[in-house]
Amino acid sequence: MCGAEIQKVRDSFQRVDRQAHIAALIFYRRLFSLDPSLRRLFQHDIEAQADKLMAMLRQAIDLLDHPARLDPILRQLGHQHAGYGVEPTHYDLVGEALLGMLEDVLGDAFTPDVRTAWTHLYSVMANTMQRGAAK
Numbered sequence: 001m002c003g004a005e006i007q008k009v010r011d012s013f014q015r016v017d018r019q020a021h022i023a024a025l026i027f028y029r030r031l032f033s034l035d036p037s038l039r040r041l042f043q044h045d046i047e048a049q050a051d052k053l054m055a056m057l058r059q060a061i062d063l064l065d066h067p068a069r070l071d072p073i074l075r076q077l078g079h080q081h082a083g084y085g086v087e088p089t090h091y092d093l094v095g096e097a098l099l100g101m102l103e104d105v106l107g108d109a110f111t112p113d114v115r116t117a118w119t120h121l122y123s124v125m126a127n128t129m130q131r132g133a134a135k
Contacts, residue, residue, distance in 0.1 A: 001121060012102070012106055012118070024050030024051070028042075031097035078132030088130055099115065
């Protein structure tokens with residue numbers, strides 16, 4: 001990702017992070033509405049899972065300037081998710097739910113440039129996680 005995209009992601013995430021728990025619950029509501037069968041993959045409290053999701057996003061965004069440090073974290077996360085039953089097709093649904101949540105939370109601040117930056121970020125994250133899942 002280029003520096004301008006990283007800054008757009010960071011700036012927009014600051015707004016999302018102010019209401020992180022609500023944003024994460026919006027994400028899961030969207031995800032389960034896209035595919036209700038995915039609910040079975042979440043055996044634990046969805047409230048706790050929401051906190052984990054936001055913590056992971058925070059960590060990834062903090063490490064965007066350090067891809068060599070972020071890559072192994074994402075690969076390990078992908079490997080773990082494969083063990084939970086996450087399939088390659090699920091990544092598209094997660095991306096759709098993520099962008100939808102961002103649009104809901106950011107409103108007019110979710111400009112085309114911000115959408116493009118987040119789309120690029122998610123693509124990098126999903127591809128790296130899928131490489132980790134393939135191990």
